[in-house]
Amino acid sequence: MAKVRMGAQPLIYPMPVFLVGANVAGRPNFLAVAWGGIANGEPPMVSVAVRYQRYTHNGIKQNGTFSVNIPSADLVREVDYCGLVSGAGVDKVTACNFDVFYGKLGNVPLIEQCPVNLECRVVHTLDLDSHSLFVGRIEETHISEDCLTEGKPDVGKIKPLAYVTSPASQYQVLGEVIARAFSCGKGLQVRKQP
C-alpha cells in the first residue's frame, strides 16, 4: 500500500470532546478541548492542552485545579459555542444555560448537564510552545445517576461525542461495537514464530 508523507500533522483519530472548567476571576468558565487524554493509571491522571491565550488558562494557573466535563451528544451546540467564544467577553455559563455545581475540591466548577465530571488538581504543567499541557490528578469523579446501569457507567446512556480533526472538523457519535477488548485478540491465529 503506497504511503504519502504529509509533514508534521496532529493527526490522531478519534479525539475526545471535553469541556474544561476553571474559575476565572471568581466566576466559572468552560473551554472546549479535544487535545488531552489519560496520563497515568494509579493514581488516575488526565492531561489537557490549553492554548496560552485562552481565558481558562489563567484560571487553571491561578487555582491549580480544573475540571473535565464529558458532554453528551445533545450538548453539541453548547460545546461548539464554548470553543468559538472567549469567556473574557461573554458569560458562557449563562449563554449555555449550564447548571454549575462544586464538589470535593470546592473551587472546581462542574456542569450538571454533562453526564461525567472529573475534578482535577494540577500535579505537572509542561509549558510547551503554543499550549500548556496540564496534568491533573483526578480527585473525584461524578456521574449522572441516569447514566448508570447496575451502579456502573453505561456508555450507551452517556452518549459521548468524538471530534474528528480537520479537514473534516466534525462531531460524531460512537457507532457499532465491533469487539471486546482484552478478549478478541486471543483468537488471533498467530503465524509461526521464526
Added chain:
Amino acid sequence: MAKVRMGAQPLIYPMPVFLVGANVAGRPNFLAVAWGGIANGEPPMVSVAVRYQRYTHNGIKQNGTFSVNIPSADLVREVDYCGLVSGAGVDKVTACNFDVFYGKLGNVPLIEQCPVNLECRVVHTLDLDSHSLFVGRIEETHISEDCLTEGKPDVGKIKPLAYVTSPASQYQVLGEVIARAFSCGKGLQVRKQP
C-alpha cells in the same frame, strides 16, 4: 439531575486506539495504547502513557523516539493482541503479519497496514506513578494513499477505532456525523447576559 460520586476514576469517553511502536533490542515492537492525546499545536506534539513494565517502554527510553500508528477497524484483533501479550515473549510483528517500514527518523518502526503513522521524537518525559507520559514532537506523518480524498485525510476511509473503558471494555467504530465543528455553535440562541 442527581449525581453519584465514584471516587477517582480515569473516565473519559471516547479514548483513541494507538499502536505505539519502538525498536527494542534492535527489533520492532508495538503496544496497544488508549491513554494519550495531542499535547501541543505548533509544533504538533502527542502524548502517550506507557506503563513502566511494558517492553516498549525500554525501547522508547533507549531511542528517544516512538511511533503512533492509527489502526483501522479491520485490525481490531491485531490491536487487542498487541495489548494482551508482551514483546518480551513473542515477536508481535510476525504474529500479526505487520509489514514494518521506516521513515524520516530512521529508527522508528511504522506499520504499513495502519492508515496513519506518526514519527515522534521524545521532547519531554514525565515519570509519573505507574506510567511514563512521553511527549513526542511529531516529525513526520504518513498516510495510506487510499485513505485520501482530493489529497486530504478522509476519516471515512481511515475507519478508526474508539476504545470505551471498563466496565464496557469494547472497541467501537465512529457513528453518525451530528454537526460541524467551529460552526454549529454559532446558531446557539444565547440567553441574555445578566
